[in-house]
Each structure stands twice: as structure tokens, then as C-alpha cells.
Amino acid sequence: MAEPIIRVENISKAFRLGVLGAGSLREDVASWWYQMRNKGARRELASDFWALQDLSFEVKPGEVVGIVGHNGAGKSTLLKILSRITEPTSGRIVMNGRVGSLLEVGTGFHPELTGRENVYLNGAILGMSRKEVDRKFDEIVEFAECARFIDTPVKRYSSGMRVRVAFAVAAHLEPEILVIDEVLAVGDAAFQEKCIGKMESVAEEGRTILFVSHNMGTIRQLCQRAIVLQNGRVTADGDASEAVSQYLQDMEKGVNEAFSENNPKRKLRGKARFTDLLILSKEGLPVQDLIAGETVHFDLSFESGGEPIHSIRLDIWNDFGVVATQLSTRFLEMGTIDQERGTLRFTIESLPLTRGRYRISAVCHCHEDLSDLVPNAAVFSVSGGSIHSSGISPPSGRCTTMIPFTCGMQAVRSLSGV
Amino acid sequence: MSDVSQNSPTGVSPYHTVIEPNQSWWRLDFRSLFRARDLIFLFVHRDFVSKYKQTILGPAWFVVQPILTTGVFMVIQMLGNLGSREVPLPLYNLAGLLAWQYFANIVNNAGATFANNANLFRKVYFPRLSVPISVAVSQLMTLAVQGLFYVVVLGAYVFLTDAGKNINASWSAILLLPFVVMHIALLAVGFAFFTSWLTARYRDLTFLLTFVVQLLLYVTPVIYSLDAVAARLPDGWKWLIFANPMAPIVEFFRHALLGVGGVYPVSYAWSVGLTLFLFLAGMMLFQRTERTFVDSV
Incomplete structure (x- = not known):
């Protein structure tokens, strides 16, 4: 098997909570004043919050890995470290390839600039060179379905259009490692479908994808492997469907003490x-x-x-x-x-x-x-x-609820009108 | 150069990255900064286009600002009996303002790099240094337009009035001006590094920034000449005015362009030393801040 393209070794990340120097000048002065009056007693208890604790895993080239966890489980922190937005407190990550990270769609878009200018700017922010954008420009415009408006300032775009352009740029980033955070939750259903399709094709080209989502369906559909994070630790790592099932079971475990004050x-x-x-x-x-x-x-x-x-x-x-x-x-x-x-x-x-x-x-x-x-x-x-008398229900993978409806043949209307 | 690397899975990619906690005082990622040159160019483009779109005068604002400032200065100069007797006041002011405005514009636009770009920095990584660098470059364009305007005004004085005979521009000094401009850029960016660090920690100070730049204008010999003020200060306090690193720079500008104002080698050497210190120490603080700044947002 090939060498891992990402190696995460014992990554931990601590955030300071309530420690001196965390806030504004006013707070700092208040803390200092408190210290002076109380002879050195800390104003607030120094407490470190460990968002990630001793995380280790490896990803092989071409793997599509889903990262699953509750809010606050450390998913975003992990993505931020992987995309170099912040540093870990300890541990080390080795990545053997260009990393493109997409934590938000349309980061850095400027409303006064035209669609064309924004495509270049956004591309550059995401790490593409001018030449790369030149080469892919037509594809991007076609994917975003916005050829007519490409020289209009983005502030006149509808929000849907803006998102389409932004995702189109990101989708044409060609890094060896793609880190994506829940960005598929934007745009209309048809466009979402298109985005997932694009991600599938990116995966087929053998690129490595790390993907965070709350949508277990998308994780199951896109990823072969899933890593479950809980309180900053890996609690499951393996086949996507199994990991997702385990994650959901864990969520249900809490039911017995759901009404407990603790x-x-x-x-x-x-x-x-x-x-x-x-x-x-x-x-x-x-x-x-x-x-x-x-x-x-x-x-x-x-x-x-x-x-x-x-x-x-x-x-x-x-x-x-x-x-x-x-x-x-x-x-x-x-x-x-x-x-x-x-x-x-x-x-x-x-x-x-x-x-x-x-x-x-x-x-x-x-x-x-x-x-x-x-x-x-x-x-x-x-x-x-089913709610329908036939007992037939729509497929559960695609459809969440059923609604009552009727359907009947109408008399043929005459075309000559009334 | 093409950035696309189709590396084999086993080979080491040119984009091989190691992410680990870094406590060292000095670590800069020059490699990715070099790769970000397109980004720097696009930031410059963005600043330029976005600033003047939907304005009536467009880039003419580049010269409206110095014209108005010159007017205000002339009022102050007449009231305070400051400024020059030898050359026309508008020229005198415009020459000093060229140097000062370049400094002030950089500090005002890059002085709170972290605080002003927090939303962007939270969502994507790119070498953060590209922001202050792009500001220094885009303000260079402002400087160029204002320089051109200066030449036009100078031409008008020389050809239309007899005030021209008092103007002794020094060609050898003019040839040195590009280096002086670089000096201003380093000084301003270094200063902006420090204020970026401070404003990242204390957002409140962002509001103070433009005010501090305003105050600095008054302690710098822009409205008045260095000589005029040095003459009015008691002996023991003269060094104060020379300690300002912008003072010899503004004087040198007027010396080169108009032949008024002196060249002060000691003060200038001090200014260069201080600039290098500010720039290097500031960059150190800047890169330390950039690595974990988003945690405190």
C-alpha cells in the first residue's frame, strides 16, 4: 500500500478560557487592577479547554474520509489545524501534497469586483496561481452557470448565484488534499446534487478528501471511511457506514439519562x-x-x-x-x-x-x-x-416524510377554449 | 513557472508540509510567500478598483486629498508663521506630503491587519504577510499619481511664474529618492506590524490608530521645517525632533525636490537603524501573532 499522504501524530489543541490576556484592553486593565488590589490573586481561574486530545490517524492517497462528531467534538478545530489557520498545541502533522481547504464558500469575495475579478481573487486566496485560473476559467464559468453576468459586479448577484460562483472556483482547485467543511449545505437542491457529483469525480481522480458534515447521508454516500470524534478524541475509525451507525448508536445511548440534570x-x-x-x-x-x-x-x-x-x-x-x-x-x-x-x-x-x-x-x-x-x-x-392505502412508501434514503395527496384523471379540455 | 505538480504518490511533493507547534521567535514561510505573489497582485488590484468604483472623481481622489491638505497647511503656516519663505508654499507642502502620505496611508491601511481581516483569516490560510505587502505596493500607486501631480504643479510654477528661479532641485538627490521611498515603506510596514500585533490583542486600539497617525503628523516636520522648530526648542530638547525617524526623510524629500531643507546624516543613520529594528522586530511579532491569532477571535 502507498505511503500515507497525511500523517497526524498525537495532535492536541488547548484553548485558553478565562485567562489574562484573552479579551479587550478594558478586561485586561480590569484584571490587572484586580490583581493589584488582591495581591496577585488571579481574577479568573485559569482553565485550559482541550478541543483535541492526542489525535492520531493516517490517510492514504485517494481516500475519502468523513469526519463525524457532535458540535464541539473538535471537528472544526481539526480542520483549522489541517488547513494551517491555527497551530496545534502539541503533536505534528505531515502532509505530502498541496492542501486546498474549503471551510467557507466565497471567502474573500469583494462585492464591488466583477464575477471575473472575484474568480481570480478567490482562486488566489485558495492557493491557485493566475495561470491555473486562466486555464480553468471557462470551466468554472460553465459550472457556475453565470456566463452572462461574469462582468457584472458581484454585489448585483443573487445570493444563490454568488454561492455557485464561489463553489465553482473551489471545485476547480486541484490540490492533492482537499479539506471541506459542510459547504454543501448551500445553494438549491439541484446545485447541491451537482456539487456532490463534482466531489465524487474529484475523488475518482484519486485525490484525497477530508470531509466534515452533519449529514450522515452525504457521509455514507461520499466516503469510504469515517472518523468519529468525541470530546476531542477519536472514538471510531473505519468503514463509513459502520462508523456512522456507531456514532448514531452513541447518540442514542444518552437517552436513558436524557432528563438527568447532569x-x-x-x-x-x-x-x-x-x-x-x-x-x-x-x-x-x-x-x-x-x-x-x-x-x-x-x-x-x-x-x-x-x-x-x-x-x-x-x-x-x-x-x-x-x-x-x-x-x-x-x-x-x-x-x-x-x-x-x-x-x-x-x-x-x-x-x-x-x-x-x-x-x-x-x-x-x-x-x-x-x-x-x-x-x-x-x-x-x-x-x-405507509400513510397511503397501498402500503407503499417512498425510499427512505431520499425522502424524509410522506404527505397525503390525491391524483385523478381530468376530463379532456377542449383547446378551443371557453 | 507552473505551479501544478503532478507528484507520484511515493515521491515527496514540492508542497510537503509539516504542521507542528512552533515556539521559535522567527519562522517565516518564504516559500509560500513567494507563491502568493499573484495573490498580492490581486489584493492590490482589489484595493484599487474597490476604492474608486462608484465615486464621481475616481482616481482623481489621489490628488484631491493632497490639494485639500495643502490648503489646510497653508492656513496653519500663515497663522503660525511657519513654512518656507524661499519656495511657493503649495510646492513646499506637496513635496513634504508625498513622503508623509505614503507613510500614513500604509499605516492606516495595514496597521490593523489582523483585526480587520479576522473573518478572512479564520476561514482560509494564505501567507498573512501578503496583506501588508500588498498595501505597501498599492499605496505606491497612490504615490506615483501624486508624484505626477507634483510635477504638473511644479511645471506650472516654473513656466508661468518667476518663482521657479528659487527652486533648486537636486538631481543627485532625486536619483536617491527610490531608495528613500523603500525606506519609508519598510518603516511604515514595520510600524504597521507592531500596531497589527497590538490591535490583534486589543481590538479597541483599532479606533486609536488613525488618531495616532494624525498626531504623528504634527510632530513630524511636514507643516513646518526642521530648522524652524529646532530653532524654537531649548538646546536640551533639540534631539527630540531628530529622533523621529520620519523627520530626516521628509526633509530629504524637500531637499531633493525643491532644494530647501537639509540633509542630516546622523539623524538619517538613526532613522535607518530604527527602521531596520522596527521592521525585523515587528515581523517577528507579526508571524508569532499570525500562527494562533484566530484562537482568540
Whole structure:
């Protein structure tokens, strides 16, 4: 097997939290003044936050590697170090090839410059020479579908057009190593499809890609291998589908203690809080495995702590890391909930979800402020069924929900008109 | 030169990079800085185009600024009995302003490199030095236009009035001007390195920057001549005015272009030494800041 093109050896990265010199001049002067008065006592406790801890892995030329993890797991920090935006605190990375990194689409675009000028500028910022851009200019313009506007200032572009131009430039960067952060979450669906297609073809040309995404579907589709990060460490590294499944299982593990006050992922900000969430079948029995088209109840218990609750919401997340649908008391104009404690029952008469695994997060707001957010409050799976009488459902890989519709033959209209 | 390297998987790519924590005081990536020359050129282009698009006068603003400043100076000079008796005041002011404005423009535009480009620096890596360098280059264009304007005004005085006979431009000194301009660039960029470091740490100071440059103008012999002020200062304090590294430079400009103002070798040598120190020490701070600056944004 070939030599690794990227070798990451024991990378760690610490961020300073609450240490002298982290803020503005005013804060520094305040700290200094505090020190003077309290004879050297630190104003705040020095605490290092380790975003990455002792990370090691290797990537072979031509591999497409997905990097998966929760928010705050260290994905962005890793990408920033790989793209040389910041340095690690310890450890070392050896990369044997030109690195192109794409952490944002359209970095450095200047609104006053024309599309053409911006293509050159953006290309240069991403590391292309003038000659390279010259060579690929026509391709870029064609990919972005903007030939007519290429000499118009970018400020007159629609935001979609701007994104297309930006991605087109980035897509035609030809580094041996491409580092990409979630940039596919832009543009319309057709263009996203095109971008994924472009990335697939880049991968086929034998270039190495490191790709961060929250969309497990894209990771499964694009990557052969996935690395799972958790709290700055690698917890899984291997075949993409396996790693992604493991990652999702890990997320579900937290369900048992989801309502615990010690749950680090819970955001308990106010007095009002949730105490329990039950998924019940139409007979009122707790279930985990649901059938599409059947009735399901979500029984959500809460304590208001004396605060009037303005909205309670359930987000139903699917395996792709997408909210398939939301159920909120606001949609039904239920107004303020003043009860001290109680149980709200959300009922879906005919469950419209396609086959797959789902996680529910419960969110509650008092006034405009978040009071409680319990991620992964419950999980369930949908193993089959459909809202349609045929029992046929759309493929779950491409479609998150079903909606009722009708379709019927119309009488032939006469062309001569009314 | 072509940048595309189709390296074999086993060979060592010319882009072989090692990323590791670096605590050394001095590490500059000259290789990627050299590769970034297209980028520097495009930054210069961007600055030029974006500044004057959708303005009525366009690049004429390059000369409007010195004209207005000259006017203000003349008022101050008449009130304070400063300036020159030998040459017309507009010429006197324009000559001094050539040198001063180049310095001030660089500091104003590159003096908060990190704070002003935080959004860009957070998202993409390129040699950060290309930003102050591009500023020094694009201000060179401003200087060129203003220089041309100076020649036009000078021509008008020489051919249309008899004031021309007092003007003794020194050709040998004029030949040295390109080096003096380089000197200004190094000094200004070095100064900008320091203020970039400071403003990266304390954003508040960004607001002070233009104000500090304004203040520096008043302690530099632009409005007045070095002689005039040295004569008014008590003996023990004369060195103060010579300690300003821009002072002998502005004087030299007027000496070369108009034949007024002196050449001060000691002061000039001090200025060169200080420039080199500022530039090297500033660059050291700059490259230390650039490596982890984004962590504190």
C-alpha cells in the first residue's frame, strides 16, 4: 500500500478560557487592577479547554474520509489545524501534497469586483496561481452557470448565484488534499446534487478528501471511511457506514439519562423544564418501533417552576442529521401554558415518516428565551408501513416524510377554449 | 513557472508540509510567500478598483486629498508663521506630503491587519504577510499619481511664474529618492506590524490608530521645517525632533525636490537603524501573532 499522504501524530489543541490576556484592553486593565488590589490573586481561574486530545490517524492517497462528531467534538478545530489557520498545541502533522481547504464558500469575495475579478481573487486566496485560473476559467464559468453576468459586479448577484460562483472556483482547485467543511449545505437542491457529483469525480481522480458534515447521508454516500470524534478524541475509525451507525448508536445511548440534570448535552437555562417523554401506540402502550400510517402519541411531562411557558416543541431528527418535522404548541396557537405541572400529548394521526431511526429533542421557551432543551429525549424507529392505502412508501434514503395527496384523471379540455 | 505538480504518490511533493507547534521567535514561510505573489497582485488590484468604483472623481481622489491638505497647511503656516519663505508654499507642502502620505496611508491601511481581516483569516490560510505587502505596493500607486501631480504643479510654477528661479532641485538627490521611498515603506510596514500585533490583542486600539497617525503628523516636520522648530526648542530638547525617524526623510524629500531643507546624516543613520529594528522586530511579532491569532477571535 502507498505511503500515507497525511500523517497526524498525537495532535492536541488547548484553548485558553478565562485567562489574562484573552479579551479587550478594558478586561485586561480590569484584571490587572484586580490583581493589584488582591495581591496577585488571579481574577479568573485559569482553565485550559482541550478541543483535541492526542489525535492520531493516517490517510492514504485517494481516500475519502468523513469526519463525524457532535458540535464541539473538535471537528472544526481539526480542520483549522489541517488547513494551517491555527497551530496545534502539541503533536505534528505531515502532509505530502498541496492542501486546498474549503471551510467557507466565497471567502474573500469583494462585492464591488466583477464575477471575473472575484474568480481570480478567490482562486488566489485558495492557493491557485493566475495561470491555473486562466486555464480553468471557462470551466468554472460553465459550472457556475453565470456566463452572462461574469462582468457584472458581484454585489448585483443573487445570493444563490454568488454561492455557485464561489463553489465553482473551489471545485476547480486541484490540490492533492482537499479539506471541506459542510459547504454543501448551500445553494438549491439541484446545485447541491451537482456539487456532490463534482466531489465524487474529484475523488475518482484519486485525490484525497477530508470531509466534515452533519449529514450522515452525504457521509455514507461520499466516503469510504469515517472518523468519529468525541470530546476531542477519536472514538471510531473505519468503514463509513459502520462508523456512522456507531456514532448514531452513541447518540442514542444518552437517552436513558436524557432528563438527568447532569446530562451535559441538555441545555437547562430557565425554571421551566421537562421531566419525561413517552412514545405511546394508539392503544396507549409504550413503544419504540412504529409503523407509518398508524396513530402515535408523544406524552411530554413538564414542570413550569412558576414561569409561564410560551412554547413547547418536539423536533424529530432522522438518521441524516436532519429535522424531519417539528411539532410545536405555537403551530396550534395554544398560547401560554400556566399550569404548574402536567403532561402534554402530541398526537400524530397517521405517522408520515419513512423507514429509519429517529431521535426526538424537546425544546421549551419562556418568553423568547430558551428554558430547556433535551436532545435525544427519546428514540424510535419506523420499520415499515405507509400513510397511503397501498402500503407503499417512498425510499427512505431520499425522502424524509410522506404527505397525503390525491391524483385523478381530468376530463379532456377542449383547446378551443371557453 | 507552473505551479501544478503532478507528484507520484511515493515521491515527496514540492508542497510537503509539516504542521507542528512552533515556539521559535522567527519562522517565516518564504516559500509560500513567494507563491502568493499573484495573490498580492490581486489584493492590490482589489484595493484599487474597490476604492474608486462608484465615486464621481475616481482616481482623481489621489490628488484631491493632497490639494485639500495643502490648503489646510497653508492656513496653519500663515497663522503660525511657519513654512518656507524661499519656495511657493503649495510646492513646499506637496513635496513634504508625498513622503508623509505614503507613510500614513500604509499605516492606516495595514496597521490593523489582523483585526480587520479576522473573518478572512479564520476561514482560509494564505501567507498573512501578503496583506501588508500588498498595501505597501498599492499605496505606491497612490504615490506615483501624486508624484505626477507634483510635477504638473511644479511645471506650472516654473513656466508661468518667476518663482521657479528659487527652486533648486537636486538631481543627485532625486536619483536617491527610490531608495528613500523603500525606506519609508519598510518603516511604515514595520510600524504597521507592531500596531497589527497590538490591535490583534486589543481590538479597541483599532479606533486609536488613525488618531495616532494624525498626531504623528504634527510632530513630524511636514507643516513646518526642521530648522524652524529646532530653532524654537531649548538646546536640551533639540534631539527630540531628530529622533523621529520620519523627520530626516521628509526633509530629504524637500531637499531633493525643491532644494530647501537639509540633509542630516546622523539623524538619517538613526532613522535607518530604527527602521531596520522596527521592521525585523515587528515581523517577528507579526508571524508569532499570525500562527494562533484566530484562537482568540
